[in-house]
Amino acid sequence: MKRPLLLLALLPLGLWAIFVLPDLLATNPGFWDWRRAIVILSGILALCWMSAGMLLAARPGWLEQRFGGLDKLYRLHKYIGIGSGVLVFSHWMSEWLPKKLAKAGLLAPRVRGPKGPPDVWVDLAKDVGEWAGYILLGMVVIALIRRIPYRWFRLVHKAFGLVFLAGVFHGLMLMPAPFWRQPLGWLTVALAATGVSAALLSLSGRIGRRRQYPARIEALHRHQGQLLEIVCRPLTTWPGHRAGQFLFADFGESGEGAHPFTIASAWQAADGTLTLAVKALGDFTAQLPNLLRSGQMLTLEGPYGQFDFAAQEHVDRSTQPAPQIWVAGGIGITPFLARLDERAANPPAAADTDFFYCTARATTFPDQLEALCRKAGVRLHRRLTEHDGPLDPAEIKACLKPGSSVWFCGPAAWGRALGRQLIGSGLPHTAFHREAFEFR
Template sequence: MKSIKGILFIILIMGSSALLWYFATPIEPIHAVNRLSHIIGGMAITCFFLVFLLATRMKILERWFHGLEHVYFYHKCLAIFSLVLVIIHGQLQDLVPDWDKVQETPLSEFAKELGSIGQYGFITLILIALFAKFLKYEHWRIFHRLMLIPYTFGIYHAYFSSRYDLFQPTPLGIFTAITATIGFMSALYMLTMYQDMFFKYKGNITGIEKLGSNVIELELTLDKKIPYRHGQFIFIKIFQDGFEKAPHPFSISGGDGEKIFVTIKALGDFTKNVYESVQLNTPIALDGPFGHLNFDNGTQQQIWIAGGIGITPFLSYLQSQPVDRDIELFYTYHGQDNASYKEFLQAYAKTNQQFSVNFIDTSQTDRLSFENFLVPEKTSIFMCGPEKMVKRFAKQLKSYNTIADIEYESFKIR
């Protein structure tokens, strides 16, 4: 899974910030500790610019980071790194000698106070975000949106309490103005415009089929065709009383673009609500498609690995056309209730000689492992399932097949 362009983009932006602050000339000579504190503080503001930018789900960023789940991984890493930088900046300011502390004006004193408030706000909100798994998704989103407040305080603090004149059109001043503006607008966009601008595919739920005790398939009929590739996913908003207003991601399991299918497993509050309460003709809106799995770009010989509801992106491909390459599917699940589409896969394997499937029911046998599994040359491997599973399999396969071509999508998005 290569995110080289995305990583280089982060290094370029953060490196530029460090160098511009290092070579900038302060308004008057300052102590080395104070200078270092400014560099660290400036990098923290730049880091938050990247955090907000990555949250916009821009298609170009998805391509650079090779998948939206990687965008969110680096989004989280940058948030943690920015928190560390903010704390170091505050600690260094306490070490600045008294002779280097200029007499404060009402404006600079207010900026300093806002900086302190922003620092504690950053720490609190990022710590809350890191414990997202203990929160309901809707509550997590509310706390996440509040991040704009300390970011605004931090920008104000940087401009009005800095020993560098950031209002001048110097390289540092221009860089700070551009990144601060884009960062602020990115956060504001996600708060106010994203929900209306990018959910441009509207439609209704026109079919509901329960495939087991906790799996449901929805048929969505759209007002206009969504140009998706087999293996991709979408964000869905369901406009029904009692449902969260927040969008949730689901893989497309089939359809022609004007009518698509999504298969949902009741794993959390939202998905359980969908399974139990969703109704026909309910309005929906979609954003996407997202995802980088591209079976057509794979080699003639492929290995597919699916965990539970992770079978859905593979179904989209199988249901669209007869396979024209050699595919071996490993489908692992826990209990027959979680073996969605097993009968379809069995029937498909009987009528397509190039396709074979292995069913692994972990309630009856040991869990699937690829330790010492030799992958034939010129074989593409595609995986979809829970994050821990796909990462474990990727590590096992890479340890024995160092040049293996492995692509995967995982469930964890936030």
């Protein structure tokens, strides 16, 4: 995750240092010369980062494969969005603050050369960029405040395409003429063009359209703990999915759009249905039991993600299956249910899998979990945390064997802490898999 962010920062900075900085130093620059250079550089960095963020938002399949799934790609998108906000703020402050300090007499005023004729387009680009910057900073704040409902978060993200186009107009109009003949300018234009294409896809509602399928709700099952099980039947040919993947479901509610849910069942073409398990974790998911009914139409988009148990189930195809440890918290059981379905339908000849499932108290979901684990050849370790206390990482470490991999789905903070503890105890970094199912 760190490498793409470093590349996105160091590549423009390196090109600036090679092709722009020597000319700047040759002029014996003063404060206002450095200030202008910083304004331009921070603006170019902001435009590059926003362009990369727009590209990731378009969900290109080749990038999903490169970053290990859409959940990881969206996590990178989130960090790039935060970084873009910081860069836009830095760009604005480097432009605004020195002028205010000079006006207050705390800095020597800037010596201006002769003023040329007014340029309407340049003046417009300055005004557009200023307002786009204000709006972008507000959008970043809204995106980070989880108490703001998802539908408002979604609308803000949708509007970002327009803000980005305004930022591109501002950045390219004000980019110094010499930059157009240098690699830094070429990189900026190339990234901006890529971002513009993604922004137009977003504004036209075409992102993900090729992976959308109409479906019908076959059955609804309510469980204690505000959990709803939704059985869906795709009405056109569903491409199938692997255990651990997720999809976006649009139930047709105005303003809500599509929400991500992990698929809680294996795909059996003969049956033709798939199951979603939805926990009431927000305003919309809490309302779903009252909004949905059997026979209702919805749109499924996917499948996405690479939380793929089978990818590392064998160290070598000629040997026994490699040992796995699954750890789930609450609704984080959903990807494991799909994998249990797969293995129960086609039990492995030999399997070495321990499954730690933690909930606060006993629940009615999922039904017959113990029997399903036995059929799939999985050792189940149930833990009711209100009665037994939190799961001790030592219990997981005791199950580790040579070649083991650990698969986690549950609260993000717990997953990060568990990963640090297990990797710090000798588990290879590549053997710890965590679904990064956070889209805000």
